[in-house]
Amino acid sequence: MPRTGFPSMKVLFATPELAPWMKSGGLGEISWSLPAALHEAGVDVRILVPAYTPLLAAFPRAKPVAEFAPAGGELPASRLLEAKTDSGVPLLMLDCPAYFRRGGTAYLDASGNDYADNPLRFGLLSKIAALLSSDASPLHWRPDVLHCNDWPCGLAPAYLKFMGGAKAATVMSIHNLAFQGIFPADTLAALGLPPEAYAMEGVEFWGKLSFMKAGLHYAQRITTVSPRYAEEIQTEAFGYGFAGLLHWRRNDLTGILNGIDARTWNPATDPYLPRHYEFAHLKGKEANKAALRQRFGLTAEASSPVLGAVCRITQQKGLDLLLDIGDDIALIPAQLVLLGTGDKGLESALSGMANRHPGQFAVHIGFDDGLAHLVEAGADIFLMPSRFEPCGLNQMYSLRYGTPPLVRETGGLADTVIDCNDATLASGKANGFVFGEATSEALLMAIRRAVAAWHDKALWHKLQRNGMVLDFSWSNAATAYKAIYAGLPTNGAKMKTAARTRSPAASTAEEKLAPEAGAS
Template sequence: MIRALSVASEAYPLVKTGGLADVVGALPDALAPHGVATTTLLPGYAAVLAHVGEARVVHRWGDLLGVEARLLAGTLGDRPLLVLDAPRLFARDGGPYADARGRDWPDNWRRFAALSRAAAEVARGAAGDRAFDLLHAHDWQAGLAPAYLRFAPEPHRVKSVATIHNIAFQGSFDAGVFGELGLPPHAWGIEGVEYYGNLGLLKAGLWAADAITTVSPTYAGEIRRPAFGMGLEGLISSRGARVTGILNGIDPAVWNPATDPLLAAPYTADSLDARRANTRAVEQRFGLSGEGPIFTVVSRLTWQKGMDVLAGLLDELVAMGGRLAMLGSGDAALEQAFRAAAERHPGRIGVQIGYDEPLSHLLQGGADAILIPSRFEPCGLTQLYGLAYGCVPVVARTGGLADTVIDANVAALDAGVATGVQFDGVTPDALRGAIARTVALYRDRDRWRQIQGRGMAANFSWRNSGAKYAALYRALLG
């Protein structure tokens, strides 16, 4: 049995800001059938502490990067959970990374360096009998954990894996904080934690880890190029075969239209007529009327997600006969652009600013197509949910979107394998053409149901992904 410690800044259902939480929450169950016992380590945010309650204290730090801290033992589902209870770092109002006004916490470097140092020490056996064979660090928030292992004063036997969920978020901080990390002086350098004169948390993990994974095979190739590597493409390329892509999965216990309690009505690929009740619920929730396919957006409203291009095409989407139900938040200018479009097209465009997990399920179960025009997308989960729910994905051909959606071109339609619509380049012309193709396909009801059914038959559960992570672990451990 391999004993793995998975360290991250969030995990579903305790704390979630994006797909990272879904992956970290699902990984322990995905690995268990393959002989891997996973313990998850999370920061002691208020919601996490409320979940573990009067948990047992298994370790204490009198000085963990300048603060007192305790390690609490609990469970997440049926799997072990460790919580770093450091009130000076994590007991505060606001989100995991920013205050209530959206401003990054100025001590994020200390908060997540402390999490990483604790992870490295726990992996090496600081908590008594809880020694681990392998440490799995997720994104920049856990990026220093492999570096703390690498620069430990005595030889380290614990292997490490660093997973990139989005290379655009790198955790770069002023070089002046290096002296407070407890790392040896020689850790400051290209072969260490220095990154363009600053402290680079993600860079440190990518340099120090024994293996690097991304959350889709295509993204693993893309980030070797300047257009996608965000300055880290040289380091990624230098790691060679140690960089691999393992596609994210989805949890069928949570995302299954046949059993989902958040839908107005359950359905399967063999009972798609029952799906209509969810469509009516979406129409009512967003004030939509008339006919035509309902496109949905469940997304952060950012440049990365291509929402600026979509916002410029909303009048045309309506003119083509489409409707839109949008759920998301992000850039203020984009939020206003979507609100303004809803005001121009009452009954055709409905907008809800914010995030609502139950509503996201209803949108997948009731909308006809989900728009994902991302400029880059490490994996993406909303297209996987769309496939499972018969909500046809309309996606840019990049990253995990390219790996998971089969374009409804003539050959794929004739072969009966198409699952969505892909387009090249996030430009107005490309997205306009994809929307027009989707509307035309929707009007061919037999073809549309064929596309829905094929997508719902696709298997993107964590079973396959868990097996690949387990195989990687075993290869590292010899």
């Protein structure tokens, strides 16, 4: 139940993904967990997400609460469905069958190609998010804050900019700046945005239109998913063309570390594990290691730790760094299990490396949630050699599961993993292993350090304890986001007045809404 005793701030949380029904990465999990934590903290939050087929199947009793006529440009008619969730957070699903009732992922078809109409699909999501955050909304409930997540929601602050009347304050959250929603300039008219939006101080980006640029320029506050990443994206190396804009807006930019769902990721209760365990009783972890070896076809070697990785198999994640040092890892000796899918060439190369070391290395191409939990619990060392990592969740899972992570010093990995050395051991802060350069040599040196530490059982026990006692729950992030919301300049007072004076008939399902794009 949410805490009470103070007026509830109203927040519309707009997202293209929602776990477990539609997710391509961490955003889906965040979009479920953060609103739940905000709800617990007393925020009146509602999630806006496309009505994908799996979501419609999961919430068959969702009720229509509004209908929208074509929303300007080439954006089609749609409707809004409302459903109740177990977390207590109301779910608003944008239903447009031609756009969202498809196979594949949120962004890709079954063949792994971008949907050609992605700008229209997510333009519609952004437009409806903006409408619901303005005094043109058909709903009685009206948000004080519109919280937009990643490029698919980036046009919402732009739409609000060109709408008249009272409107919510806006927050734009960057989950991965590498994905920018870049489309041809002539998409502007199809999206129903006015010509003046296409400017350097607007949605224009190197002769094209960028959804991400729109959000970064027009939103009143910008957040990203770790303090280190907030610093990195202001540099040319990590800014992907937006470093200058983000540096210019640095006083409006805040890095807030993501949390994890401590109920789902708990080795003492995890239903996917053959044996539960906790810090005081770590024998269960050995049973999970045995189960992991059996599942991946590894030999039972008492002298070899198991290195594990669960991630998208892409260059970003740094797994290609393993290709030149596979033989060296085998000679340490250490075992290796990889779970993931992604770049076909890299998948093939890593599978080939595993085939050269049968019984010692194994690669599972694909994703299996239960197997992901088993890797976290059964591995001795968790690998995340990412070239960049805005936040990362798996290193926090592995810390909670007593599996010290080995990471590259970047983004949220640098904010959560403290390198093991004499000073950090003495202070009780060491919880993993960190390396700097994104090279195979640097990764190999870190693996050798970690394996040497694993052989020192007293030291290893300290590392496990230091990680397992850390609090990565979402309550910390929820508190930080509440502070961001509270500090926003807003027309909230005007919005609430408008909501009180509107006719109750304005919230009926029959009302159709089609404000002109670019109204001022």
